[in-house]
Amino acid sequence: xxxxxxxLAAAIAAVSGHAALAQTQINVLRVAVNPEQxxxxxxxxxxFEAQNEGVDVIFEYVANEAYKARLPTLxxxxxxxDIFYSWGGQTVVExxxxxxxxxxxxxxxxGFRETLPQAGxxxxxxxxxxxxxPQYATEVVFWANKALTDQAGIDLDAIKTWDDFLQAVxxxxxxxxxxxxxxxxxxxxxxxxxxxxxxxxxxxxxxTDAMSGENGGFTAxxxxxxxxxxxxxxxxxxxxxxxxxxTYETASGMFAxxxxxxxxxxxxxxxxxxxxxxxxxxxPDDQLAIISFPAVADPVAEGGNDATLGGINGWAVTNSAExxxxxxxxxxxxxxxxxxxxxxxxxxxxxEGTSDGMDNPFFIQVAQNIADSSFxxxxxxxxxxxxxxxTINDISADLAQDAITPEDAAAQVQEAWDFR
Amino acid sequence: xxxxxxxxxxxxxxxxxRAVSNGRITAVLILLPPALILFTLFVxxxxxxxxxxxxxxxxxxxxxxxxxxxxxxERILGHSIFHTAVxxxxxxxxxxxxxxxxxxxxxxxxxxxxxxxxxxxRLVFFLPYILAEVAAGLIWSFVFDxxxxxxxxxxxxxxxxxxxxxSNPDWAFMAIMTVIVWKYFGFHMMIYIAxxxxxxxxxxxxxxxxxxxxxxxxxxxxVPHIRPAIAVSAFFAIIGALxxxxxxxxxxxxxxxxxxxxxxxYLYTFGLTRLNIGFGSAVGVILFVGAVTVAxxxxxxxxxxxxx
Numbered sequence: 001x002x003x004x005x006x007x008l009a010a011a012i013a014a015v016s017g018h019a020a021l022a023q024t025q026i027n028v029l030r031v032a033v034n035p036e037q038x039x040x041x042x043x044x045x046x047x048f049e050a051q052n053e054g055v056d057v058i059f060e061y062v063a064n065e066a067y068k069a070r071l072p073t074l075x076x077x078x079x080x081x082d083i084f085y086s087w088g089g090q091t092v093v094e095x096x097x098x099x100x101x102x103x104x105x106x107x108x109x110x111g112f113r114e115t116l117p118q119a120g121x122x123x124x125x126x127x128x129x130x131x132x133x134p135q136y137a138t139e140v141v142f143w144a145n146k147a148l149t150d151q152a153g154i155d156l157d158a159i160k161t162w163d164d165f166l167q168a169v170x171x172x173x174x175x176x177x178x179x180x181x182x183x184x185x186x187x188x189x190x191x192x193x194x195x196x197x198x199x200x201x202x203x204x205x206x207x208t209d210a211m212s213g214e215n216g217g218f219t220a221x222x223x224x225x226x227x228x229x230x231x232x233x234x235x236x237x238x239x240x241x242x243x244x245x246x247t248y249e250t251a252s253g254m255f256a257x258x259x260x261x262x263x264x265x266x267x268x269x270x271x272x273x274x275x276x277x278x279x280x281x282x283x284p285d286d287q288l289a290i291i292s293f294p295a296v297a298d299p300v301a302e303g304g305n306d307a308t309l310g311g312i313n314g315w316a317v318t319n320s321a322e323x324x325x326x327x328x329x330x331x332x333x334x335x336x337x338x339x340x341x342x343x344x345x346x347x348x349x350x351x352e353g354t355s356d357g358m359d360n361p362f363f364i365q366v367a368q369n370i371a372d373s374s375f376x377x378x379x380x381x382x383x384x385x386x387x388x389x390x391t392i393n394d395i396s397a398d399l400a401q402d403a404i405t406p407e408d409a410a411a412q413v414q415e416a417w418d419f420r
Numbered sequence: 421x422x423x424x425x426x427x428x429x430x431x432x433x434x435x436x437x438r439a440v441s442n443g444r445i446t447a448v449l450i451l452l453p454p455a456l457i458l459f460t461l462f463v464x465x466x467x468x469x470x471x472x473x474x475x476x477x478x479x480x481x482x483x484x485x486x487x488x489x490x491x492x493x494e495r496i497l498g499h500s501i502f503h504t505a506v507x508x509x510x511x512x513x514x515x516x517x518x519x520x521x522x523x524x525x526x527x528x529x530x531x532x533x534x535x536x537x538x539x540x541x542r543l544v545f546f547l548p549y550i551l552a553e554v555a556a557g558l559i560w561s562f563v564f565d566x567x568x569x570x571x572x573x574x575x576x577x578x579x580x581x582x583x584x585x586x587s588n589p590d591w592a593f594m595a596i597m598t599v600i601v602w603k604y605f606g607f608h609m610m611i612y613i614a615x616x617x618x619x620x621x622x623x624x625x626x627x628x629x630x631x632x633x634x635x636x637x638x639x640x641x642x643v644p645h646i647r648p649a650i651a652v653s654a655f656f657a658i659i660g661a662l663x664x665x666x667x668x669x670x671x672x673x674x675x676x677x678x679x680x681x682x683x684x685x686y687l688y689t690f691g692l693t694r695l696n697i698g699f700g701s702a703v704g705v706i707l708f709v710g711a712v713t714v715a716x717x718x719x720x721x722x723x724x725x726x727x728x
Contacts, residue, residue: 069692072480098482184587185673242566242584244676245592387479387694394678403589403677419477419495419696 023054026325028315029074029081032061034271037346041332048331055324068386075100075318082321083329086132088123088312089383095316096126102319103129107326115335119376120350123312132316133333136347137376138266139310139366140192141290143273145283148261152177156291162197162229165294169238172261179236181260183251184244184400187393188381192264193233194396194409195380196309197226200296203303204375207383211417218414219407222300227399227406229296234400244401249276256282264293266310267348267366290362292369306374311382312350384417391416467708474702479695492702501678502703505686508593512664512682515597516604516657521650524605528612529638542613546606553603557670560599561586564671589679592672596680599667604660608653615649616642651722658718662711683707 030041038061045057060081062070067085074080075095086092095101105113113121113130120134142165144156152175154168172179183189198206202222210218240246240260253276255263263269267290274282295305315329331337338349343357348367355367370376381389395409404412430438439445474492476484496502527545531538548556563570566584575583585591619642627641643650665684668674674681674689681689687707691700 065693072695075481094479094481100481185675187675241582242587245561245564245566245584245586245672385479385695387696390689390694397675398677401589401677420479 024322024324025056025058026083026322026328027081028057028059028328029067029071029084030059030061031067031085032063036344040341040344040346044332044337045328048328051331052324052327055328057328080318080320082325083315083317086124086314086316087378087382088132088134088314089378090385090388091382092124092131092316093126094385096129096131100318101131101316102321103131104133104317104326104329105130107323109327109330112330115351116333117350117352120312120314123378124314124316132314133329134312134314134350135333135338136314136341137310137312137350137370138268138348139308139369139376140196140264140266140379141292141366141369143255143263143265143269144289144291145255145258145261145263146287146289147283148172148177148258149289151175152261154261156289159291159294161297162200162232162294163297166233166236169233169236169262173236173238178240178260179238180240180262180264181251181255182239182243182264182400183246183248184239184397185246186248187397188379189248189251189265190396190400191379191381191393192309193230194226194392194399195377196293197229197296198223198380199307199309199377200293200304201225201229201300203299203301204307204377206301206304207377207380210414211384216414218417219410222304223410223413224406225296225300227395227409230396230399231402231406234402239400244397253277258283267363270360270362271345285361288362290365303374306372307377308370308373308375309377309379310370312376312378314350385420387420388413388416470701470704470708472701473698474705476698477696478698480697484698488698492699493706495699496702496706499690501681501690502683502686504679505681505683508680509661509664509682511593512597512600512661513658515601516661517654520601520605521608521653521657523601524608524653525612525643525650527605528609528616529642532613532616534617542610545609548603549606549610551603553666554670556599556603557667560595560667561671564595586672587676589676592676593680596668596671599671600664603667604657608657611649611653611656612646615646619645648723654722655715655718658714659711662707662714683710 041059124132152172154171159165159168169179206222252269252273256273256277335351335354338351338354339357341347342349342355345360348363358364380392391413395412398404399409477486477488478484531541564585566572566582585595623641627637664682668685672680674685687700687703
């Protein structure tokens with residue numbers, strides 16, 4: 001008891017001493033990450049504190065769903081963070097409109113902006129002003145289990161178009177292999193199909209056009225065609241039995257356990273899917289492959305077949321943040337820290353020329369895909385805000401179960417957009 | 421004549437003096453404020469705010485400014501998933517009243533006597549109620565799992581092949597209702613046991629001597645005696661059914677195709693997670709009005725009758 005009291009007193013003294021020294025405190029809120037990433041961020045914070053006396057950087061982590069639910073309330077309170085994790089897109093627009101974010105373009109170090117690709121910065125720009133910075137890009141790809149595709153006699157290199165892919169699914173089925181593993185209960189893994197197909201059919205501007213109400217908004221032909229093509233796939237019953245009550249985590253573990261040939265998921269799933277497998281090891285690298293989402297042979301508008309779908313995840317800065325917070329953000333995103341993240345296989349760094357530290361073949365391929373892409377579309381369920389995004393997830397799951405028609409699906413998205 | 425009746429006959433000033441002298445006022449002054457303040461802060465004020473928000477199209481950012489009148493309400497009432505949610509809630513009410521309560525009563529009649537064996541059974545039957553709802557939901561999601569769940573083994577035993585109950589729009593809600601009955605019957609059983617233990621033993625014996633069968637004793641002596649307890653338990657069942665939420669989220673999350681929502685999961689899914697705070701508030705107001713209506717009418721009609 002005596003010892004614990006002494007320890008408590010020492011701890012209080014340590015904390016208060018620390019607080020007295022630190023004149024500026026930078027609070028950073030982030031969606032919970034794995035221990036390696038947490039360590040990476042803490043290291044950056046320590047380095048920054050060492051270089052800037054009197055600055056104290058504090059990271060706080062909140063679980064994914066809770067983060068999204070808490071953020072709006074938090075931003076309105078005095079306890080709002082200085083920097084918070086963001087998926088960019090419409091949510092940033094809404095936050096700017098509500099006056100929660102501050103423009104940081106002028107506060108960044110000279111020449112810093114140029115180290116980041118314009119496509120990444122765009123995700124954090126509203127009406128020409130920059131409100132945050134991108135940290136990494138992700139791409140949604142088909143992960144393939146080569147042992148199973150070989151067994152079924154599928155040539156992965158030959159899958160170029162959607163029809164090729166449908167053929168591969170049929171081949172897998174005929175060979176008694178479950179073609180695709182999907183986490184249908186969470187719905188968003190299914191929304192990748194609809195989003196990608198809409199992008200392929202409608203070209204790079206398909207979403208922005210719909211947002212501005214052109215060609216009937218989200219009821220335009222590319223979105224209907226996306227639903228139709230998605231249902232051509234689901235008519236083949238390509239998913240594992242009970243996929244609609246399978247969560248993303250379970251599905252990702254199942255794929256790593258070798259339960260199916262394909263798994264449409266972001267590059268971020270590389271480590272987590274192993275951790276979720278029964279053995280904890282997952283599939284060995286030489287048994288894994290990634291292929292880009294297939295092209296469509298008869299797009300409604302050209303230009304979508306070279307586009308990629310994924311995330312541009314980064315950070316936004318709130319209106320109450322001190323200039324030191326922006327300095328920290330720039331520090332966190334500097335070339336050295338970006339390169340280090342690639343080296344540790346944490347994520348694919350977005351800053352120009354920093355992906356050279358990576359030796360993971362899949363990450364290298366994804367980085368190349370994104371660099372070659374004509375347009376990188378942010379996940380629609382993030383890009384369009386919480387309400388429209390959730391509707392897209394809903395209709396994707398409904399299309400997969402043949403509970404609605406492609407036309408109804410598109411109409412529901414438009415309705416959600418009108419009422420957002 | 422009870423004490424309260426006597427009090428009522430005194431003039432107001434005398435009543436006041438009497439209340440001060442016997443410490444009732446002091447008790448009220450000390451005991452009322454904490455509850456009143458908490459209730460006001462966390463129930464009354466949010467209720468008022470919800471009612472206010474429900475007239476706005478608001479995503480939770482900033483202050484609500486886009487006044488839309490009653491259009492949130494119109495959207496809810498015209499939303500087919502809301503109709504499903506209300507239907508599901510009514511199904512839970514029906515199952516609670518027609519399956520859960522009779523089951524609880526039956527078990528209570530079997531084990532209400534104080535014996536060591538009965539104590540063990542009581543504990544076993546009461547355990548599901550102690551379990552956290554989310555934990556129960558997760559456990560049952562494993563039970564219903566089509567790959568390795570208990571139901572899958574049973575189905576395979578009968579040669580039915582793979583059965584994914586929670587993926588099936590027709591069966592998923594049956595599964596949820598099963599879990600709800602399993603989860604809450606112990607609670608109602610305990611209410612009945614407490615009531616059955618206070619049934620005068622001499623009346624039961626008298627009925628027996630007159631030649632009443634076991635069933636007749638139950639029907640003409642025990643059940644009439646515990647009628648107030650049944651009325652209370654039915655009240656809890658109905659109000660509880662209106663609030664079902666945390667069992668459903670881990671089991672189906674409202675799916676497949678939004679077929680297993682209750683009013684509360686509907687509110688959560690379409691109001692909170694989508695940041696349609698105005699819309700969600702309107703659902704909350706509708707639910708509140710429904711619950712208050714049920715509560716008031718129930719108290720007026722059934723509780724009075726049960727007391728009579």
